[in-house]
Amino acid sequence: MLTHWIGGKAVPSAGGDGIEVLDPATGRIIEEIPRGTAEDVDQAVAAARDAAPAWAALTPPQRRAALLQAAGALRAERDRFARLLVEENGKPLREALAEVDAAAGVTASYAELAVHARSGAQQGGTGELNFQYRQPRGVAACIVPWNFPVAVGVENLAPNLAVGNAVVIKPSEKTPLATRELVERAFGHLPPGTCNVLLGDGPSAGDHLISHAQVDVVVFVGSERTGRHIAEVCGRDLRKAVVELGGKDAFIVDDTVDLAQAVALAKVAKYTASGQICTSPERFFVTGRVFEPFVEELTAASRAMRLGPGADEGTDMGPLIDQTQRARVTEHVATARSAGATVHCGGEPVDGPGFFFPPTVITNADTDLPVMTDETFGPVAPVVRVADFDEAIERANDSRFGLSAMVCTESAPRAMLALERLRAGMIKINTNRGKAPGATSEPFNASGLGHGYGVEFLHELSREKSVHWRSHL
Ligand code: NAD
Numbered sequence: 001m002l003t004h005w006i007g008g009k010a011v012p013s014a015g016g017d018g019i020e021v022l023d024p025a026t027g028r029i030i031e032e033i034p035r036g037t038a039e040d041v042d043q044a045v046a047a048a049r050d051a052a053p054a055w056a057a058l059t060p061p062q063r064r065a066a067l068l069q070a071a072g073a074l075r076a077e078r079d080r081f082a083r084l085l086v087e088e089n090g091k092p093l094r095e096a097l098a099e100v101d102a103a104a105g106v107t108a109s110y111a112e113l114a115v116h117a118r119s120g121a122q123q124g125g126t127g128e129l130n131f132q133y134r135q136p137r138g139v140a141a142c143i144v145p146w147n148f149p150v151a152v153g154v155e156n157l158a159p160n161l162a163v164g165n166a167v168v169i170k171p172s173e174k175t176p177l178a179t180r181e182l183v184e185r186a187f188g189h190l191p192p193g194t195c196n197v198l199l200g201d202g203p204s205a206g207d208h209l210i211s212h213a214q215v216d217v218v219v220f221v222g223s224e225r226t227g228r229h230i231a232e233v234c235g236r237d238l239r240k241a242v243v244e245l246g247g248k249d250a251f252i253v254d255d256t257v258d259l260a261q262a263v264a265l266a267k268v269a270k271y272t273a274s275g276q277i278c279t280s281p282e283r284f285f286v287t288g289r290v291f292e293p294f295v296e297e298l299t300a301a302s303r304a305m306r307l308g309p310g311a312d313e314g315t316d317m318g319p320l321i322d323q324t325q326r327a328r329v330t331e332h333v334a335t336a337r338s339a340g341a342t343v344h345c346g347g348e349p350v351d352g353p354g355f356f357f358p359p360t361v362i363t364n365a366d367t368d369l370p371v372m373t374d375e376t377f378g379p380v381a382p383v384v385r386v387a388d389f390d391e392a393i394e395r396a397n398d399s400r401f402g403l404s405a406m407v408c409t410e411s412a413p414r415a416m417l418a419l420e421r422l423r424a425g426m427i428k429i430n431t432n433r434g435k436a437p438g439a440t441s442e443p444f445n446a447s448g449l450g451h452g453y454g455v456e457f458l459h460e461l462s463r464e465k466s467v468h469w470r471s472h473l
Helices: 038-057 060-076 076-090 093-116 149-163 177-187 202-210 226-235 259-275 290-304 323-339 389-396 413-421 453-462
Strands: 005-008 009-011 019-023 029-034 121-125 128-136 138-142 165-170 195-197 218-219 240-244 248-252 281-287 342-345 359-361 380-386 404-408 426-429 462-470
Touching: 005 038, 019 259, 019 380, 029 038, 029 076, 029 218, 038 128, 038 165, 038 195, 038 202, 038 342, 038 359, 060 093, 060 177, 076 149, 076 177, 093 149, 093 453, 121 149, 121 462, 138 202, 138 259, 149 165, 149 177, 149 453, 165 202, 177 195, 202 218, 202 226, 218 226, 218 380, 218 453, 226 240, 240 453, 248 259, 248 389, 259 281, 259 290, 259 404, 259 413, 281 290, 281 389, 290 359, 323 342, 323 359, 342 453, 359 389, 380 389, 404 413, 413 426, 453 462
Parallel strands: 138 165, 138 218, 165 195, 218 240, 248 281, 248 404, 281 380, 359 380, 404 426
Antiparallel strands: 005 009, 005 195, 019 029, 121 128, 128 462, 342 359
16 A cells, blocks of 8 residues: 655555555556545644744745755656556646646746745835735645646645745545655655655545644645635634635637637647646637537547547547546536537547547537536537627626636737636636746636735745834834
8 A cells, every 4th residue: 555755754554444546547456545544644744844944944045946956856757757647647648748847847936936036015104114024834735636646736835845834735546646756756855744745535634634723724726616615614714725626618719710720729728638627628619600610620620539548659638537527527418418419529438448538529508507517527528609709708707617718819809808808817818828937817706716826826825924113112
């Protein structure tokens, strides 16, 4: 059974109960991890608590040096981490390598950002100065999902470490391998206890961790359901929490675009990670004139995708993470079909081992169906005809989520209208990319609470005092 990583060493669980980790491409058991007990949580938090003061006392450039070393280790061992990602998550190797590279970049960028982040200062009157004095919060609990175990893991580890917090990270019980390995191998040179991995599931390890009295800040990335629970628990305890949740992103295509390019972008955005990205487009709004050709070309492009295990070179798209996820995707499509929607390709789970579901394009799905309202988190593209750009924006905003949105247009006024009106934290115009290093965003509605990136995230993870200083009594 895999061990926790606590206080700079491998630590077996205090309990005997285990959870099986599966290879999504075959359904085979590849590892077992502890469920994580209250005693394990206590031990991990105590290690972080002990390590926190010394880590906080380092100068920002000293912490930067340690993080740049971690970024170097991520780059040096990219193959090892990527192969673990393929094994436990199922994504194609090239996506896994890109994820590790992104994680190395994120680590380096937070290392720099924390050194250069300045506090504000203003004059309080003659001979009086008022300024912000920023300190680490102490112990951070990071709880992360299974879709980008390394990238999302590092997006939460690196900023916490950069501002001087000690961390306990709990990876998803579905994908613990790469995170466990990465903390030991890439962050293992940090002082013992500064960065700990606690293995286990939500109800045992996770719940104890978020309500632990010695945890100062909880950073959560995951589903709306768990996020609401965590926000409630932390709210009750008055503990700081940042929660980044799911989405139901819109992809808008207007009639000014080159259709082939819009379809190529839609295909990459929709099918990367088999559609299991919080910012995958989940509703396509296409204006009248280009609607039919868009559906036709996206269907052809979807049919041409080769499904297979992530380790195979010819694979365009891997499996879904597990049977639960596949059942959800299957149900969204089946419900739409029985309500009269047209399924242009895909639509049924693939027979055989593993949790494969094919690229699927559907039209005529009613707005109140789960495939239009709830996060599907799979390779399903519901395409909706809209009369014009205004209607596209209106329909895009008709959602309880507000994580991000994509807009394909050659019209600058329409692009401006979109960024002004869309109720989403990240607006991607003619691109699949939502943020450059240092950028920040705050989700709308049920997609989260607080800033998840950039210098604003560093501020969320640290405590600011206002100091008003007069030169004499
Ligand atoms: P999830 O909420 O089921 O689990 C996420 C993590 O929370 C896991 O580590 C899990 O063990 C833990 N957890 C579950 N119950 C808990 C509890 N009661 N207390 C404490 N921890 C608990 O989400 P998931 O299925 O792993 O991930 C998919 C979701 O994550 C999707 O909704 C996706 O949109 C979202 N996501 C959001 C972002 C973002 O940046 N907004 C990024 C990636 C994924």
